[in-house]
Amino acid sequence: MAMINQDRWLDSLSKYASIVEAAGLLIARASISVQWSQENRFARAQHAQAVAEQAAEFHFKIIDSDSLTELWFGYGRKPDMKPVEPLQYRALLQQYLVFQGNAFFQFQAGLFDDRIYRSLYNDLKTAV
Numbered sequence: 001m002a003m004i005n006q007d008r009w010l011d012s013l014s015k016y017a018s019i020v021e022a023a024g025l026l027i028a029r030a031s032i033s034v035q036w037s038q039e040n041r042f043a044r045a046q047h048a049q050a051v052a053e054q055a056a057e058f059h060f061k062i063i064d065s066d067s068l069t070e071l072w073f074g075y076g077r078k079p080d081m082k083p084v085e086p087l088q089y090r091a092l093l094q095q096y097l098v099f100q101g102n103a104f105f106q107f108q109a110g111l112f113d114d115r116i117y118r119s120l121y122n123d124l125k126t127a128v
Contacts, residue, residue: 047111058096068092100124103117
């Protein structure tokens, strides 16, 4: 008789253990999901920061030189251009368009928020 009570008790315990195990798996899955979400947001923020730093470096390079500033904001036209200046403007424009193209493909891949991409797109519309 004691053996039968012990078997019933073990059966009951095993049912509860299965429930606790299932709950533990659900909690672990929810925890991993939250971690992935946080890591994804953090990676996107780091990515946006890196893009902003690259854009700032490009603009600082232009602003650092009076002749490049005149060239860039004059859309490659100046009355007294040196032979090297059209080449400089072309190189600047190519770098800028590569940056913008990269931003577009990253936006398409979901790496940029809409707000960030729209600011880059508005910059493109006014710069070129």
